Amino acid sequence: MExxxxLRFHRVKQGLTQNQLADGIISPAYLSKIENDQTVPAFEVLEHLYERLGLDFHDSSYNHPSKEKLKEWYELIVFKKNEESRKCMEELIQQKDTLNNHHLYIFFELFRIRHLLLENEVEKAYEAWKDIRQYEDTFDEEMEYYFHLGSGLVLYYQGDYENSYLQLMEAKNHSVSxxxxxxEESDLYYLLALSASQANNISASIFNADQALTIFQKQYNLVKSADCHILLGINYGRLKNYGKALENYHLVSKIATQTKDYYQLGLVYHNIGVIESRRGNYEAALMNYKRSFSYKSKTASVHEIFExxxxxxxxxxxxxxLEDCSKWINEGFSYLNSSINDTTTDEIHLNIYTMLINKDNNAAHYLEGVAIPHFLERKQHRxxxxxxxxxxxxxEAERSYKKSSKYLRLAIDLLNKYSNLGGMIL
Incomplete structure (x- = not known):
């Protein structure tokens, strides 16, 4: 037993310093060696330390859920079975040692991060992540894996896709051991593909999506296979390989129609609309976006509908x-008004096009002072x-040529740096 x-886990959890725990038993320096597994103390010493922490050194009842029960919960989370996941979590909480046993508590909290993200409780997930970090030097290899995976997911939900991908790669490194x-392996590959796609790392996204797809197909998991095809379609579209992109999208359409997955149908028609827009087929793009909207309005989140x-x-x-443009702007505002989440980014988009349609003289000032700094901060380069x-x-129309050149150069510099965004801009 470690x-x-x-000892370190329970000391930190109870807010004790090494001096406070060691006082009258051993020296703080010796306690530090024990906590870092640099020495094996006598049982008598351990008994005294355990007693001060309110633990029974001789307790061998192990009246707690097994590790398998925790993994069952995690599997429910990964497969997005919300109700079953909530019920399982409540059962785990009722077992006191879930929160008192070092090994079980760490895994419970690491899995809870993902559970909170599944419930769209992003801030609570971030707080849970910050709290569990203080125990990181007590983690074994398996804990490190779930910690880095959870870190990657938290960063993904915060919109920091580049660091999300790096954290997920750290998880992959630990997964070898x-x-x-x-x-779980297919889940990891899919998350890597997803974060790489958002970070515009096209080759990494395609590689990981292919890896995930191979496993999902062996499992006959049609839904997750379709998710992989969507990612592949997006990335081949960025490479302007529109034939390959549409091939993947049509596979999704076939699967989603078979499984009656309206959410995926909403995604695939949206992305076909993107392809048609890039090809200059604007009427076809509009038709597919409207089909996407009809499906998304039944199943998707407000933000996804807004996209x-x-x-x-x-x-x-x-x-x-402009009349139809104005109609959809009003539709956008009606959805945002019904949302309980932060809609600042979406409101900025709507404000811009409202100003442009109305030829508002404040449009340039709003773009320069509000919109562009907002998207720069969030690294939303497109x-x-x-x-x-x-x-x-x-x-340029205002004859502010120097400032006009400044923003034109910024656009060109970003286009050169993120050339794979070219098809998404205009």
């Missing part, structure tokens, strides 16, 4: 069909590029 890690089941509304606004604006190009034109 007595040092157990532990035995992952097939469903399609935004694309409809953009297409109608490019076609100079929007920075798009709005820099619009701002450059507005400033």
């Amino acid at each position: 007595y040092g890690k157990v 532990i035995n992952l089941e097939d469903w 399609t509304i935004y694309c409809l606004i953009l297409e109608y604006y490019k076609l100079n069909e 929007f920075v590029i798009r709005y820099c190009l619009i701002l450059s034109e507005l400033l």
